[in-house]
Amino acid sequence: WACWKTYLGRPETDxxxxxxxxxxxxxxxxxxxxEALPVLEASLALExxxxxxxxxxxxxxxxxxxxxxxxxxxxxxxxxxxxxxxxARSVATLGVSHEETxxxxxxxxxxxxxxxxxxxxxxxxxxxxxxxxRGSLGADHGITLKISQNLATALDLNPERTRDNxxxxxxxxxxxxFLISPQATTCSKPRPLCRxxxxxxxxxx
Numbered sequence: 001w002a003c004w005k006t007y008l009g010r011p012e013t014d015x016x017x018x019x020x021x022x023x024x025x026x027x028x029x030x031x032x033x034x035e036a037l038p039v040l041e042a043s044l045a046l047e048x049x050x051x052x053x054x055x056x057x058x059x060x061x062x063x064x065x066x067x068x069x070x071x072x073x074x075x076x077x078x079x080x081x082x083x084x085x086x087x088a089r090s091v092a093t094l095g096v097s098h099e100e101t102x103x104x105x106x107x108x109x110x111x112x113x114x115x116x117x118x119x120x121x122x123x124x125x126x127x128x129x130x131x132x133x134r135g136s137l138g139a140d141h142g143i144t145l146k147i148s149q150n151l152a153t154a155l156d157l158n159p160e161r162t163r164d165n166x167x168x169x170x171x172x173x174x175x176x177x178f179l180i181s182p183q184a185t186t187c188s189k190p191r192p193l194c195r196x197x198x199x200x201x202x203x204x205x
Contacts, residue, residue, distance in 0.1 A: 018046060025065060033072040040065045057100070060086050064107060071114060080111040096128070097136040103143055105129045109150045118158045125151040 028036035112121035
């Protein structure tokens with residue numbers, strides 16, 4: 001709050017003022033998401049007022065922040081609507097193979113898992129995201145590994161899963177050198193995976 005108050009008197013479009021708002025929202029998101037949400041929504045509104053076009057990268061980041069906070073508050077259905085919109089806009093403006101599009105697609109996969117849409121999460125991650133990520137980023141890129149991790153979560157939680165599917169897609173399958181260790185997906189229900197603070201005040205799940 002002290003950081004935000006320091007720059008509150010600056011013009012609304014001042015970059016330092018906008019950054020201070022993002023820092024405040026990020027700090028509150030960790031321990032007080034109910035207080036973070038109005039700050040992040042205000043940050044989004046500010047970006048929308050002063051950026052040309054609804055697909056500007058900063059706007060998409062601000063929308064992702066709001067979605068992340070909604071999910072933290074248990075409002076996963078609302079977060080999913082936003083994540084779908086972000087991914088669609090990323091595809092339209094950047095293309096399916098751009099790193100930001102793939103990152104936003106991973107966020108969408110997490111939201112699908114959180115809402116129990118396991119079949120959609122599985123097919124989206126397996127058939128669309130992983131080929132794009134492996135082709136443009138590489139099999140051992142961090143985002144590619146996160147997608148594989150979230151695919152494994154969707155398979156784990158699907159009551160119709162088969163042993164062959166689990167062996168093929170689990171990150172710790174010993175014949176798949178592209179994936180990661182088992183500890184990251186040993187959970188009893190869908191949850192955001194590897195959500196980290198990124199440039200422009202955004203989270204990546």
